[in-house]
Amino acid sequence: MYCPQCNSSHPVGDYPEGCPKCARAGSPACVVPQYRSIPNWREVLPSQGLTQYIHRLPFTVIPSIGEGNTPQWRLPALADNFGLAGLSVKNEGDNPTGSHKDRMSPLVIAAAIRANATAVAVASSGNAGVSLSAAARHSKMDCVIVADNDMAPEWRDAIKHEGGQLVFTQDRWKQLKELREEGLYPATNYLTPPVGSNCFGVEGYKTIAYEIVDSTEAIVPDWIVVPCSRGDLLWGTWLGFEELFRYGAIDVTPRMVAVEPFPRLARVLRGESYVSFFSGSTRLRSIGGNSVTFQLKKAVEDSDGTVSVVSDRKAIEWQRRLKSWCITAESSSASVFAAIEALCTDGTFGKQDSVMAILTSSGRYEQVWEHL
Ligand SMILES: [Zn+2]
Structure with a gap:
């Protein structure tokens, strides 16, 4: 893993708070998975969506929900x-x-499985919540959606339909940080200032x-x-x-x-x-x-x-x-x-x-x- 700001390298792992060095310096930045080599990089595999390119992604198995190949x-x-x-x-x-969140969710679930997590959590205004709930359900994993108190009923129904569990709050990132401390695997940012979503x-x-x-x-x-x-x-x-x-x-x-x-x-x-x-x-x-x-x-x-x-x-x-x-x-x-x-x-x-x-x-x- 490397930091695109200070160019430092880090062992493979989860960095929900981004580059530790940049965090200490007060200038938070994401980290990025780095690939030593990608054999047969040019190959496009005979499958659908993200799995066509699975050899260029961080995990060999992901809970695909039919994402990708968009018109x-x-x-x-x-x-x-x-x-x-x-x-x-x-x-x-x-x-x-x-x-587009459907391209992120299967990889987040794969990363959560790698981290031995049994539940994932996401701060969402709607799209990410529906998407991650669907991918979590595919892997029989619990999924908590942290949403604003005034989330519209249409979004609430869609998330519930996909099996997500809603938590309402006035401060989504604070609530997500608390859930992370309880052991849930975070899909999105919870820091102020932010670093961005799960790098995988x-x-x-x-x-x-x-x-x-x-x-x-x-x-x-x-x-x-x-x-x-x-x-x-x-x-x-x-x-x-x-x-x-x-x-x-x-x-x-x-x-x-x-x-x-x-x-x-x-x-x-x-x-x-x-x-x-x-x-x-x-x-x-x-x-x-x-x-x-x-x-x-x-x-x-x-x-x-x-x-x-x-x-x-x-x-x-x-x-x-x-x-x-x-x-x-x-x-x-x-x-x-x-x-x-x-x-x-x-x-x-x-x-x-x-x-x-x-x-x-x-x-x-x-x-x-x-x-x-
Ligand atoms: Zn850095």
Whole structure:
């Protein structure tokens, strides 16, 4: 395992609080599994979803719930409207429980089994809770979901349906830390300032990069636009592209764009410390929160990417527009189109650029906002 901030190496193990050295220095950072070698790296195994790439992941056996192989399609008319060379979508909402979290959950459960844990716990606004409950049930493991007191009934029902046990609180991370001290295996961050989710789980997001490259014959979009909170998804996807580049499967890596509902990373990229409190609020709960992680900052900087701040109103307008085209997306997911529109308008994206939007969640359990 290595720390992408201080470059120190650590024995293989669980690091829910990230790199011990960086934690002591007051600048928390995640750790990343490092592979000595990956025999037959180029091989894509004859199976489905994550298990096609199991030889590039931390565990040889995972409780797959049918995740991955999500649809990708082009939007040529919208690309013309925006003045782009190409625009495409990867729809993570098509995963079994409706979000990209399904790529993380089987790996978290495999890591919990390795750690001899009998129960897992996750702090969630919805998507991660439903997903981890489904993967835990597959392995007959108990799963506790720490949720805000005002979680919508649709999400509560979905989590209960998958067998998750709900705990309500006003401080999700504090509650998750207490559950960890009781012996539950944590899937997500519980620290302030945060380090991000379970590093084995985040490895699952590398498969998004693998699928994009395998489906485009190694033609990589110039930009990949990702809704972000702590940036697990953007970071994991970036790790996948870095790996593909290192192994010679692609000649160039994409530039990663983080989409956020109020300035957090935007302030960090202008010089503020990522270890800060960023005031602001949003109705886009899946990308809410008042913090930035080292992993998010690093992925955007290393990829020569950027950040786009979108309003709730714009995201919800795009959600409605997508719905009229029969594309169902959570409001947080639809924020990517508001970002692409803004980045075309301000000239960040140009007529030579190809752009891919990651739709993170179908929003099948989200309440519909009738009034903005
Ligand atoms: Zn470190």
